[in-house]
Amino acid sequence: MWRHPNELRRKGFTLIEVMIVIVVLAILAAIVIPRIWPTVREARESELRANLHGMRASLALFYAHCGDWPSKLADLLATDATGLVGGNGNPIPPDCFQGPYFITTPGGVLPTDPFTGARDWQYDPRTGAVHSASTKTATDGTLYSSW
Secondary structure (H helix, E strand, O other): OOOOHHHOOOOOOOHHHHHHHHHHHHHHHHHHHHHHHHHHHHHHHHHHHHHHHHHHHHHHHHHHHHOOOEOOHHHHHOOOOOOOEEOOOOEOOOOOOOOOOOOOOOOOOOOOOOOOOOOOOEEEOOOOEEEOOOOOEOOOOOEHHHO
């Protein structure tokens, strides 16, 4: 049976319809993404503050027990003083050590810096100071490495 061309049903979308949908999605993305990004950055800053606070508290406890800073941050995870050396170069006495000083998630590793994505903290074993290794600037205008 012969059918008139107007009787045939169209299937699918035309190129113009697809282009309109893409333009609308691009406009929505241009509006939404800038509003979400500050929230993501603030969450990372909050995570960085929490990580630094936890490590600094652990360092202070290590110092209070042993009278010296650990030679490296990983020493906060140690379960005994065997082979541990303090920031002044002297061995850590086993009788004062009460580690581990930093309790982490399963796996026993230090937290990652949310801005570098690595465990590359700046640590001075002579003073016990720990900072972010990030060179980025915070929302308050300071460098993360100065926190």
